[in-house]
Amino acid sequence: MRIISLFLIFLSNISFAKEIEIAVASMMHNLENESSIIFGDHVRKGIYLSLIHNKKLLDKLGLEIKLTEYNYTSETASILEVAKKIQKSNAIAVHGYDYSSHALLSQHIHKDKDLSVVLPTATSDDIKENANNYFQIAGSNKSQAYAILELLKKRNITKASLIKRRSCAYCVDLSNQIETLAKEYNVKLDIILANNPKELKQSENVYNLLPMYESEAIDFIKAISRDGKPRVYIGGDGWTSKGERYFKLLNDYNFKAICLAHWNQNTKDKSSKLFKQDYKSYFGSEASDVSALSYDSINFILSALPHLKSYDRSSLKNYFSKRRTFLGITGKHDFKENRKKGFVYLTWKQNSFKVLDEI
Numbered sequence: 001m002r003i004i005s006l007f008l009i010f011l012s013n014i015s016f017a018k019e020i021e022i023a024v025a026s027m028m029h030n031l032e033n034e035s036s037i038i039f040g041d042h043v044r045k046g047i048y049l050s051l052i053h054n055k056k057l058l059d060k061l062g063l064e065i066k067l068t069e070y071n072y073t074s075e076t077a078s079i080l081e082v083a084k085k086i087q088k089s090n091a092i093a094v095h096g097y098d099y100s101s102h103a104l105l106s107q108h109i110h111k112d113k114d115l116s117v118v119l120p121t122a123t124s125d126d127i128k129e130n131a132n133n134y135f136q137i138a139g140s141n142k143s144q145a146y147a148i149l150e151l152l153k154k155r156n157i158t159k160a161s162l163i164k165r166r167s168c169a170y171c172v173d174l175s176n177q178i179e180t181l182a183k184e185y186n187v188k189l190d191i192i193l194a195n196n197p198k199e200l201k202q203s204e205n206v207y208n209l210l211p212m213y214e215s216e217a218i219d220f221i222k223a224i225s226r227d228g229k230p231r232v233y234i235g236g237d238g239w240t241s242k243g244e245r246y247f248k249l250l251n252d253y254n255f256k257a258i259c260l261a262h263w264n265q266n267t268k269d270k271s272s273k274l275f276k277q278d279y280k281s282y283f284g285s286e287a288s289d290v291s292a293l294s295y296d297s298i299n300f301i302l303s304a305l306p307h308l309k310s311y312d313r314s315s316l317k318n319y320f321s322k323r324r325t326f327l328g329i330t331g332k333h334d335f336k337e338n339r340k341k342g343f344v345y346l347t348w349k350q351n352s353f354k355v356l357d358e359i
Helices: 006-011 034-053 055-061 076-088 100-110 125-130 141-154 169-181 214-225 243-250 270-283 289-307 313-321
Strands: 002-004 018-026 063-071 093-096 116-119 134-136 159-164 188-193 207-209 231-234 255-261 325-328 331-334 344-349 352-358
Touching: 018 034, 018 076, 018 289, 034 055, 034 063, 034 270, 034 289, 055 063, 055 289, 063 076, 076 100, 093 289, 100 116, 100 125, 100 134, 100 169, 116 289, 116 313, 125 134, 125 169, 141 169, 141 231, 141 255, 159 169, 169 188, 214 231, 214 243, 214 255, 243 352, 255 352, 270 289, 289 313, 289 325
Parallel strands: 018 063, 018 093, 093 116, 116 134, 159 188, 159 207, 207 231, 231 255
Antiparallel strands: 002 063, 255 344, 325 331, 344 352
């Protein structure tokens, strides 16, 4: 557990301001996993920028935000232990649980309690269907499936291979959503079950859907592309946070790659341009869609504060339960329905992912 006090002095000039605690649950300090540290850095910076941008609001309300970071590993026991600590804490809300499997595990502790859990990056549809106090900022896997199939429709593609991994919650859920919705789009899918490339039956289709994280996707791309035939690989949102460092390993292969992102870095939206500009100014690096989702998640929590009669878990949850939508830099979020728009298509070109189109 780590309490962040760095920004408390900066964010408020008010003496005796009331302190509001928000828990941040993430793998951002997991030294055994370099990718988690990179991911966590994007998460933390998105949170900090939200607090900076909301300074006037917090000063007006006479509030200070206390961020308490709870680090966990990918082990089940570690996630449950952190969830128990947060449930017993004074936090009125949780920002976090990086992946769908983590969020689903946390429901054993938080489900239907007064504590509001705001998920910046976990996308499984099972999460919101199982609990009334979980709020997803990232588009769900069903929404991503719509976006992927819309892309095939735009290109008049009626046949594709779907590589299904069965060993991660995100992979299984997104695969199932694609498989179910493919019938609506008249897309015939060749289903190939494989947890790793060694189990892979060779795909004969040009278009191959890889609903998995980037570190796994590149191994499947290598295996399928060994025959030298040109192919197009399509993924969900799991390729964007640290995907470039992996895809650079594929320069010798003949392929095109397209994935989804939750935020368009090239947008002309004023709020989004300010976010991008200030992120670069404060942190000296480019923002990612993980940063943008974390920024929106904290903005969502803070946007409720002026409407609360008391700053406690019950008041916050009651307010959120009546709220249907939230408009952020990553789009309009509907907590009751799966959206079919609001994603960005990225394509791999010249050693980086570049904006291809929007939906």
